[in-house]
Amino acid sequence: MxxxxxxxxxxxxxxxxxxxxxxxxxxxxxxxxxxxxxxxxxxxxxxxxxxxxxxxxxxPKHMNFLKHFWEGDDDSAKAKKTELFGADPPILYVLHYLGMKPWLCFRDYDCNWNIPLMREFASDVAHARWWKVHDNMPEKLQSYCLLRSKLKAGLEWERRQAEKANLEDGHWRRNITDPRLTICYEKFCYWESMLLHWGEKNPTNNNPVPATRSSS
Incomplete structure (x- = not known):
């Protein structure tokens, strides 16, 4: 083999x-x-x-470093990882983004903070690192990172759930300044109206309407 x-x-x-x-x-x-x-x-x-x-x-781990804070990581281990995420010049060859990808979040902060099961993947330092790369991309490539209306609604729904839970990190309090919020390239642009029934159960299958996520 x-x-x-x-x-x-x-x-x-x-x-x-x-x-x-x-x-x-x-x-x-x-x-x-x-x-x-x-x-x-x-x-x-x-x-x-x-x-x-x-x-x-x-x-070596530096060849494909996972953006993940393990349950057993102490403060020292977390600090070391955060240092690696933001090192300039870079120390890591590849930073592998787990959980919600940066381009599927608003650029203001890592939206993994708003999802309890995804908080182990949350890092504003790693998030900012990706957006620094994004800003150096050609505009044509940046256009592939625009947000669909459904995703905007999903991000706001997750933020509201974080607010209801009063998550202590407080990222849900931050104002969104990401210019992609007001850019629409679809026929339906009124993502706010999607939130009227977001999270309600579908009477045909009793499953809640899912938020849009990525886990790989």
Whole structure:
């Protein structure tokens, strides 16, 4: 079996965001032949590849550093990670954004703060780092980071939930100055009206209307 090298994700699993692989037509065919037989633990490529490549080599964490504060991280560990996120010149080769991606949040702050289950991924320093990169992109590339109306509504709904919960970090109190809030490229631009029924249960399936999120 050709070898694969990656950074650890958790425990014995690797993260597939950055990998060094040995090309092999034989292995590729094996992967394709069994894709409907082997279950991915997370429904994606990472889970599937971990089922196949149970033996793998590690590359330094700095090659694919996960934006994540683990439950066991003490204040010192959190401070060290934050220092790495904001280092100038950069120390990390790749900063892997987990949780809500920066381009799916308002640029004013990391919107992971407003979602209790996602707060382990929240870092305003890492968030600002991405927006610094964004501002140096050509305008054509920046246009791909505009927000859809549904996403604007979802972000505001999450902010309101954070306000109701009175989350102690207080990010939900901040005024949004992101110019993308007033830019619309869709036929329907009145995202505020979506909030009238956002979060209500659908009588056909009893499932609440989901907020728009990204977790990979």
């Amino acid at each position: 050709p070898e694969i090298t990656a950074t650890g994700n958790n425990a014995t699993l690797f993260n597939s965001g950055v990998m060094v692989i040995e090309p092999s037509n034989c292995t590729f065919q094996l992967l394709m032949d069994h894709i409907n037989e082997i279950t991915s633990y997370n429904g994606g490529d990472q889970g599937y590849l971990n089922e196949i490549f149970t033996w793998w080599h590690r590359i």
